Amino acid sequence: MSTFLIKNAKIVNEGSIVEGDVLIENEIISQIDESISAKPNYTIVDAEGSFLLPGVIDDQVHFREPGLTHKGNIASESRAAVAGGVTSFIEQPNTVPNAVTQELLEQKYEIASKTSYANYSFMMGGTNDNLEEVLKTNPKNVAGIKLFLGSSTGNMLVDNQEVLEKIFSSTKMLIAVHCEDEATIKANLEKYKEEYGDNIPVKYHHLIRSAEACYLSSSKAIELAKKTGARLHVFHLSTAKEMELFTNKIPLEEKQITAEVCVHHLWFTDKDYDTKGALIKWNPAVKTQEDQDALWQALLDDRIDVIATDHAPHTLEEKKNPYSTCPSGGPLVQHSLVLMMEAYAKGKISLEKIVEKMCHNPAKIFKIEKRGFIKEGYFADLVIVNSHLPWNVKKENILYKCGWSPLEGLNLKSRVTHTFVNGKLVYQNGKVKDVLAGKRLTFDRE
Template sequence: MARLIKHATLVNEGKLYISDLRIENQVIAEIGPDLSAKPSEEVIDAQGMWLLPGMIDDQVHFREPGLTHKGSIASESAAAVAGGITSFMEMPNVSPSTTTRQALADKQAIAQRDSVANYAFYLGATPDNLDEIKAVDPQSVCGVKVFMGASTGDLLVEHPAALDAIFRECPTLIATHCEQGSVIQQNNARIEQQYGTPQIIHHPMIRDDEACYQSSSYAVALAKKYHTQLHVLHLTTAKELSLFSSAPLAEKHITAEACVHHLWFNEQDYPALGNLIKCNPAIKAESDRLALLKALHDGRIDIIATDHAPHTWQEKNVPYPQAPAGLPLVEHALLTLLEQVKRGAMTLEQVVEKTAHNVATRFAINKRGFLKEGYFADLVLIDPTRSTYVHHEQTRYLCKWSPFHNTTFSHQICATFVNGELVFDGDKVNTRHNAAQALRFNR
């Protein structure tokens, strides 16, 4: 359907300006003031609203295949578009793990059938799947995910020879989870000796800044040695920030990311929220949170993502050592960032840069992430005058809970468009049509 969005405040490439925007044949056909409606067009009056390129989330765990009691591509992509996320890149730690091209193809087929948002998938690295890594298609695979020192099953890669080979031979971007397992084990043993069975308040002590730094500095050293395209996921510590450059994004082959929950919560939130905010790497001190925000401003952190990782309420409500790590985030991630804007912690232009422009640029995504004529119409309309109240039962996640329960955000997502189709109208997600597409990468 052709659509004309009138009188919106567009946020794009560091500028805010009032304009109209026309959507035709899945793309942004025209941007300009006082565009005249065509007879067949739907006209949307967006006066007073912000029009942003949809968030591109480069790190989610949608749990399919094999873990669909926690979430599915259908359920979690629906929550994502309700949160203004129009594209996602999904991680390989499902069951079976996504460590072969066939497993990638199987996921693509599920997403083609069920996803409401655009999609791409990471191939998971193992100590012995180098041939699969070398054979991936850089134009259809967003990257290769390497769990460096903190994972379970076949996705843990610790041996130096295996890591060297992956960093040397990988034909596409490498995304790393960096925590050093030996440091975590030592910290855990010390906590057990000092306090007995560890509790949730000990989580940032067990997975501390040294565990993160030892692993991330190793990854950066390997990337410098082989000139690898490296993207370090979910930084959580001030200490790690010294590893990254404030140079323009176009000049970097090593980039860094922060996640919305590490920008929102700190270790003072553990007593109230407990295992609901248990995640790896851990939410840490307020000084670390503030350092991450500072690094967003100076360019050392290039991208903001979610690391959306749902678990059931029952799985979370067990003693700390047995509770799984991860929390559901996609439905309210953008709202948390808009709240940061209201607080003065970042600007609206920076939110768009870190959630859309830079993701599209870093991953070389074809014609997405900007409000430009000829680009796919992946858009989100925000009303800055209406609030959003969060309650567990009202979430769209399969797990039906949110770490933001009882929070009132100051903005409301009024519409989300994926390839020009209205997939969220501010109330309901439209899953009747198949608007979503596989992301393509210009590599």
């Protein structure tokens, strides 16, 4: 195993930034100090002028394997992830076939064990009729249970109230939910179809998958969690109104209900549909400036706990389909950290807060063992970011299998220069190394 000594870094960890050195030995952070003396067998990485962060943990991605691999696969998307400083990901069950039995779930882990550049976990999918399988899920080595309370890519809508209540009351595992009210969306869609047929302008997407649809669904899920005592994590919040459902009055460790926001809802608004069109068609939809402002406020005051991506690639050909057959979702995992660094450069958020929301909190919420922090004895999942190394997002440097990004043409101030996964240098200065360093995430749960 290589031994790396990272020198002269500005270490961002647990609410502070301190200058120092970090020694990596045998996958682990073995020493953190103001100055560590080099030995002949050490590989020195000089991080002078750069920030050293814990590796980003993205708690919501769709890497499309198995069954949808023309869009992406675990190998291609995990390569993009490490290039963006994401060292661990939690992938969703709406692949083909859906991961709704223990056997199908384990097949995904088997693929990742042979192809993933980053650490991985896969959610078990809940449906209207697989409660028995859901309850077999091992809390020690599976991130959680995923329920789609609004339909999205894949046919996994859980709309049977009795089943929902059973799942919520029967498992101690974290339940993550996609919240959009199906009846509201259908009624809105019919209204626009009457006027435009299949060619509904994409600028109406946020009025079809409306703020009301989001609030109706998320408020019901939260009500059910409170009634049953379930451990609920609400994915990709997108509206101002939903922010009143969450609290910052108690420490994260005591929260039974936690919240996530995705980078695209913090970056784009409905005004961007005119220039970006279907490239920013997501479920839930990108909404108004007022909604975005409220998301930022809730993120900063700790009603929202996590920043993620909902990375969900589709081909450009698919994105050119008419509204009714154009899939929702887009690729973001390579660019999430540098986008948040742009917000830092503009004074919208501190580096300490970025690390809290993208590294520390996902580790705490999912109870991931020995990751998400820069601590002695923890796995060496680390990212070096230079905040004064500008670059431009273009086709040549996009690593997603789909080959595009809604950010193309954007000039960025910060760049990920090095990514370590389990102590192995997997990415350096624009190149992903041929090192499959990813491990299955484990969880500190009973």
